[in-house]
Amino acid sequence: MMWLFIISIVYGVLVSLDPILFVFIGYNLEVSGAYMGLLSAIWSIAYVLISKALNRVADEGYNKFLLLFAFGSLGIAYLCFRSLNHITALLSYTMHAVSVASMNLAISVTMLENIDSDLWQTSSILQRCLSSLARGVVLIVMSFEGVLSIHNLFWISLTLAVISLILTPSISLTLARKIYRLSRSLDELGMYIKASSSILFLDKPNLVQHIFTYSWDKWNTIPPYKILISTTMTTALGDYVFTVLPIILRNYIVLSNMWMAYGIAAVLSAITIAILKDLSTNRRGFAIPLIAIRTCVLILGLSVIKDLVSLTTYIVLSSLLYMLIDITLYNMFIEVSAGFSTANYFISREMGSILGSLIGGIMIAFGDTPFLAVATVIGSLAALILI
Numbered sequence: 373m374m375w376l377f378i379i380s381i382v383y384g385v386l387v388s389l390d391p392i393l394f395v396f397i398g399y400n401l402e403v404s405g406a407y408m409g410l411l412s413a414i415w416s417i418a419y420v421l422i423s424k425a426l427n428r429v430a431d432e433g434y435n436k437f438l439l440l441f442a443f444g445s446l447g448i449a450y451l452c453f454r455s456l457n458h459i460t461a462l463l464s465y466t467m468h469a470v471s472v473a474s475m476n477l478a479i480s481v482t483m484l485e486n487i488d489s490d491l492w493q494t495s496s497i498l499q500r501c502l503s504s505l506a507r508g509v510v511l512i513v514m515s516f517e518g519v520l521s522i523h524n525l526f527w528i529s530l531t532l533a534v535i536s537l538i539l540t541p542s543i544s545l546t547l548a549r550k551i552y553r554l555s556r557s558l559d560e561l562g563m564y565i566k567a568s569s570s571i572l573f574l575d576k577p578n579l580v581q582h583i584f585t586y587s588w589d590k591w592n593t594i595p596p597y598k599i600l601i602s603t604t605m606t607t608a609l610g611d612y613v614f615t616v617l618p619i620i621l622r623n624y625i626v627l628s629n630m631w632m633a634y635g636i637a638a639v640l641s642a643i644t645i646a647i648l649k650d651l652s653t654n655r656r657g658f659a660i661p662l663i664a665i666r667t668c669v670l671i672l673g674l675s676v677i678k679d680l681v682s683l684t685t686y687i688v689l690s691s692l693l694y695m696l697i698d699i700t701l702y703n704m705f706i707e708v709s710a711g712f713s714t715a716n717y718f719i720s721r722e723m724g725s726i727l728g729s730l731i732g733g734i735m736i737a738f739g740d741t742p743f744l745a746v747a748t749v750i751g752s753l754a755a756l757i758l759i
Contacts, residue, residue: 375540376483380499382532383475384506386446389468389529390415391634392514392522393453397461398618399627405616407458409733411465412615416725418469423477423722427715430477433485433543438478443533445471450526473718475533478540480714484706485543496706497645497699504642504695511635515628594656598757599705600720605754606663606697607724610690612732612747613670619736621677629680637687641695648696656758659700663758666693667751671744 398408429437445467452464479499487495513520618630673686698721705717728750735743 373487376487376495376499377502378539379475379479379482379536380502381506382529382536383479383499384503385510385525385532386442386475386529387472387503388507388510388514388638389449389522389525390472391511392525392631393461393465393468395618395627395630395634396522397456397465399622399630401456401458401461403458403619404733405619405736406733408619409615409729409731411462412611412729412733413726414462415465415469416611416722416729418466419473419722420719420726422470422473423715423718426474426477430481430715433481435478435482435540435543436537438474438481439533439537439540442471442474442478443530443537445474446526446530446533450523450530453522453526471533475536476718477715480718482540482543484714486541496703500695500699501642501646504638504645508635508638508640508642511631511638513635515632515635517628594704594708594758596705596708596716599701599708600716601757602659602663602754603698603701603705603717603720604724604727605750605757606666606694606701607721608728608731609667609670609724609747609750609754610694611725611728612735612750613674613690613728615729615732616736620674621683624678625680625683629683633680633684633687636684637691640688641692644692645695645699655700656704659697659704660755660758662693662697662700663751663755666690666697667748667755669693670751671747674744 394408394412397403397411403411426438426441449464449467449471452460452467456464483495483499510520510525514522514525621630669686669689673689677683677686702717706714709716731746732743735746
């Protein structure tokens, strides 16, 4: 399991470049809300296309190739960043998306093939906690001027990518998920046999009800497409708001405070998730209220952001809620899909990012009321689809 600790930290460092690059571009280049929306959307489009293209590679177990691809993409991102303008900013941010998508698939398939299926949920929570913690630490360090530059962070990320390539175990046979899928199929067959056999006890109605209800409820799971739609809408809401946040705040919140707020949010989210790790986070009854609460926080909280404290509180609450929702929806998805086609989950998440980024970049020009009204609709759809 040591490899999981290491690659989770490496992934967290890599992902920290996302808000760092995005906010840096928003603060240092003369850009509009539409440009920021386009920038975020292109990142997500690249993520979706690469995830889709490499999904078969992941299913075949070529995790080392995925890590090598992530390293090469990150190198190109750095070369583009060295001479930053409106075009190279798009290219650098896009190649960072390619790197994140490749490493994310590598982690997912390696975890699913090298860890017992009973521990998939626990491992998923551990990986996200470690990655979020690493991301937060990097962002906090970046907020102190002169301690760590973006150039140095790129070099650190490239070095860690090589280390993860060396230490991550190879996958020889992709058996774990196939066995899990077979096990689920046999269990479902047993469910139907048990439910059908209840007719043999018609003279004992209470026993019939117990057998049928227990057997059926155990496997009355939500269809995968509903989980994916909810994932798309949930992500769309966050990107709808956060895509234009640098444009809204750059006149009275300094760049270092933005990084500090994002960093504190990531660290506190990781700690909270670790504390709540024993909660049952693979049920719709847990996801729906969380989505509703997050929608209220994102919409109502915008009006109270005035300084570092209020900004940090806003980002902490929304990030924590999103992490809980994301873990819940992901665990629901891998349970019903037996761990196959995990790229579909990541793709649906990034499709939401594309929609949210583009719509948010456009709607901010129409004023506060229309902007918040659309946000309410998106958040409502994310919860209602799970009912």
